[in-house]
Amino acid sequence: xxxxxxxxxxxxxxxxxxxxxxxxxxxxxxxxxxxxxxxxxxxxxxxxxxxxxxxxxxxxxxxxxxxxxxxxxxxxxxxxxxxxxxxxxxxxxxxxxxxxxxxxxxxxxxxxxxxxxxxxxxxxxxxxxxxxxxxxxxxxxxxxxxxxxxxxxxxxxxxxxxxxxxxxxxxxxxxxxxxxxxxxxxxxxxxxxxxxxxxxxxxxxxxxxxxxxxxxxxxxxxxxxxxxxxxxxxxxxxxxxxxxxxxxxxxxxxxxxxxxxxxxxxxxxxxxxxxxxxxxxxxxxxxxxxxxxxxxxxxxxxxxxxxxxxxxxxxxxxxxxxxxxxxxxxxxxxxxxxxxxxxxxxxxxxxxxxxxxxxxxxxxxxxxxxxxxxxxxxxxxxxxxxxxxxxxxxxxxxxxxxxxxxxxxxxxxxxxxxxxxxxxxxxxxxxxxxx
Amino acid sequence: xxxxxxxxxxxxxxxxxxxxxxxxxxxxxxxxxxxxxxxxxxxxxxxxxxxxxxxxxxxxxxxxxxxxxxxxxxxxxxxxxxxxxxxxxxxxxxxxxxxxxxxxxxxxxxxxxxxxxxxxxxxxxxxxxxxxxxxxxxxxxxxxxxxxxxxxxxxxxxxxxxxxxxxxxxxxxxxxxxxxxxxxxxxxxxxxxxxxxxxxxxxxxxxxxxxxxxxxxxxxxxxxxxxxxxxxxxxxxxxxxxxxxxxxxxxxxxxxxxxxxxxxxxxxxxxxxx
Numbered sequence: 001x002x003x004x005x006x007x008x009x010x011x012x013x014x015x016x017x018x019x020x021x022x023x024x025x026x027x028x029x030x031x032x033x034x035x036x037x038x039x040x041x042x043x044x045x046x047x048x049x050x051x052x053x054x055x056x057x058x059x060x061x062x063x064x065x066x067x068x069x070x071x072x073x074x075x076x077x078x079x080x081x082x083x084x085x086x087x088x089x090x091x092x093x094x095x096x097x098x099x100x101x102x103x104x105x106x107x108x109x110x111x112x113x114x115x116x117x118x119x120x121x122x123x124x125x126x127x128x129x130x131x132x133x134x135x136x137x138x139x140x141x142x143x144x145x146x147x148x149x150x151x152x153x154x155x156x157x158x159x160x161x162x163x164x165x166x167x168x169x170x171x172x173x174x175x176x177x178x179x180x181x182x183x184x185x186x187x188x189x190x191x192x193x194x195x196x197x198x199x200x201x202x203x204x205x206x207x208x209x210x211x212x213x214x215x216x217x218x219x220x221x222x223x224x225x226x227x228x229x230x231x232x233x234x235x236x237x238x239x240x241x242x243x244x245x246x247x248x249x250x251x252x253x254x255x256x257x258x259x260x261x262x263x264x265x266x267x268x269x270x271x272x273x274x275x276x277x278x279x280x281x282x283x284x285x286x287x288x289x290x291x292x293x294x295x296x297x298x299x300x301x302x303x304x305x306x307x308x309x310x311x312x313x314x315x316x317x318x319x320x321x322x323x324x325x326x327x328x329x330x331x332x333x334x335x336x337x338x339x340x341x342x343x344x345x346x347x348x349x350x351x352x353x354x355x356x357x358x359x360x361x362x363x364x365x366x367x368x369x370x371x372x373x374x375x376x377x378x379x380x381x382x383x384x385x386x387x388x389x390x391x392x393x394x395x396x397x398x399x400x401x402x403x404x405x406x407x408x409x410x411x412x413x414x415x416x417x418x419x420x421x422x423x424x425x426x427x428x429x430x431x432x433x434x435x
Numbered sequence: 436x437x438x439x440x441x442x443x444x445x446x447x448x449x450x451x452x453x454x455x456x457x458x459x460x461x462x463x464x465x466x467x468x469x470x471x472x473x474x475x476x477x478x479x480x481x482x483x484x485x486x487x488x489x490x491x492x493x494x495x496x497x498x499x500x501x502x503x504x505x506x507x508x509x510x511x512x513x514x515x516x517x518x519x520x521x522x523x524x525x526x527x528x529x530x531x532x533x534x535x536x537x538x539x540x541x542x543x544x545x546x547x548x549x550x551x552x553x554x555x556x557x558x559x560x561x562x563x564x565x566x567x568x569x570x571x572x573x574x575x576x577x578x579x580x581x582x583x584x585x586x587x588x589x590x591x592x593x594x595x596x597x598x599x600x601x602x603x604x605x606x607x608x609x610x611x612x613x614x615x616x617x618x619x620x621x622x623x624x625x626x627x628x629x630x631x632x633x634x635x636x637x638x639x640x641x642x643x644x645x646x647x648x649x650x651x652x653x654x655x656x657x658x659x660x661x662x663x664x665x666x667x668x669x670x671x672x673x674x675x676x677x678x679x680x681x682x683x684x685x686x687x688x689x690x691x692x693x694x695x696x697x698x699x700x701x702x703x704x705x706x707x708x709x
Binding site: 029030032033036037039040043044046047050053165174207209211212213214215234235236237238245247249357359364367368371374375378379382383 | 550551553554555557558560619620622623626627630633634635637638639640641643644646648651654655658659661662664665666669670699
């Protein structure tokens with residue numbers, strides 16, 4: 001026992017120690033596994049409460065994971081670099097540090113044995129380095145060097161994906177618009193000249209069974225009054241122009257709705273998007289809702305259009321008064337419906353409307369790069385085995401003693417390679433002796 | 436026609452399952468021969484069901500849960516045939532076939548007529564996405580079955596009365612290695628499955644990630660296997676601990692594929708469309 005007095009740590013030292021403990025835990029692999037577990041639990045909760053995904057603490061968790069991945073990768077990078085690009089050959093002597101080894105005696109001089117061993121490893125696909133020392137030959141063979149880099153790439157890819165997502169969130173934009181056929185919208189990119197997107201036409205294509213095959217927006221990009229690009233935008237086929245992407249997102253019908261007085265004069269007119277409504281009188285709580293546009297109306301099946309052609313166009317509507325439904329029905333295009341003794345309403349025209357998502361995401365190429373790195377990294381790290389073999393050849397009364405040591409991630413695998421190599425060496429030796 | 440063929444596959448897998456289990460119980464090698472005939476008949480029938488469905492739909496049968504289910508089970512059996520022939524052990528079928536048989540039964544319940552593709556599914560990414568799912572899920576199903584085999588065998592090893600049966604099964608070390616091999620084979624494809632889905636979503640919906648329940652659960656599945664790989668390679672997880680992770684991982688796979696479709700509506704709801 002020491003007689004020295006024990007000095008209790010001061011408050012600041014204890015805080016520092018605690019901080020160091022937390023810091024090293026957060027930067028460790030075990031810490032990363034715990035963070036992943038917490039993210040899993042939070043993600044499950046988020047299914048029922050999606051606002052979690054945008055919350056600061058969830059983003060903090062993602063940030064913590066990135067910190068963990070970055071610190072673990074940095075720790076690993078130096079060793080990985082030194083192993084891949086060695087500056088001297090002292091590591092070849094790694095054979096001395098391997099505790100267990102198979103050994104065999106070759107009835108050859110050490111230099112002859114070294115040549116056989118060198119060639120033998122070469123034929124097995126190893127990249128071979130040899131070193132002659134006072135105590136004999138050291139031969140080192142390695143293959144699958146890229147495998148550890150694969151693991152590194154996978155971790156790096158997580159940082160790329162996170163960086164891309166962050167850049168997209170901070171510098172990108174994303175909004176939705178609805179365009180009536182014939183109308184246009186001005187897009188003002190943050191990093192370029194503004195341009196207009198014009199919807200020339202919108203069609204819905206159907207399969208024979210009546211299900212939707214495609215929604216097609218015939219669009220044109222106009223800059224300085226000139227059409228510079230035209231494209232049929234469909235689901236899975238967005239339009240990209242000047243780093244801005246325009247996606248087909250929804251569709252509807254704009255119904256021109258007019259309110260008339262008792263003498264047939266139009267007193268109010270409004271474009272009503274299908275399923276929305278138009279307030280006629282605030283005081284009376286009078287409103288009309290254009291529920292659905294039916295291009296080919298059949299009274300027997302009023303909710304379903306007989307075809308996509310406007311053969312008998314009707315609008316299904318609901319009238320509200322005092323906040324309550326008072327009437328509903330199907331009105332032919334152009335024919336007035338009586339609301340009261342003084343008021344009439346009519347639907348005069350139905351024009352297709354296409355809904356677009358307009359998006360600028362400068363982080364996307366970085367996310368794609370992350371995806372690429374992750375894929376390549378996984379295949380390299382899990383499908384390629386990093387194999388290393390050390391041989392030490394020493395002289396023993398004009399014979400050679402070859403010690404074979406191998407490592408391939410796991411010791412057992414190392415023994416297997418070691419044994420294989422030993423058999424091959426014996427075979428090569430026999431062939432040489434026989435020849 | 437494809438539904439009858441798939442049903443025939445179901446009965447073949449059921450028979451094979453029973454025969455393999457009977458072999459493990461009775462150690463009668465003749466049963467293995469019949470089990471193998473049943474598996475191969477089921478596999479042929481399953482393949483024909485996929486071919487007929489492809490012909491009828493005019494596209495690869497990857498559009499809904501029933502169609503993908505046929506391919507998923509086909510993948511499991513393909514891996515089973517490979518593992519059985521590679522490792523020459525007849526008891527493996529007693530663990531893999533029950534998984535294949537139960538899944539065939541579940542997917543057969545979702546049988547539906549061939550329908551044309553909805554606009555979101557009309558993409559070349561569909562094939563890449565589902566093909567990677569067949570490979571990844573097939574291998575993970577095998578890893579699950581073998582992990583169950585490991586857990587059962589380790590229990591048997593504690594029971595001195597079950598020595599004969601114990602000897603019939605591969606060694607714990609071999610099973611452990613097989614489970615790990617199946618998972619390491621599957622994980623790159625599981626990653627590709629998520630990545631192809633994300634790229635496709637970017638083209639179809641304008642967002643590579645929306646925290647849709649399917650996406651969320653696929654990420655959870657991926658995280659479970661990522662933790663397993665870290666534990667295995669860096670912390671030396673082996674044996675029961677590693678097997679429990681393999682079981683949990685496949686439970687997450689099943690929930691991602693079946694549970695989410697049934698319980699959590701989202702952007703992937705078309706999987707159940709009728």
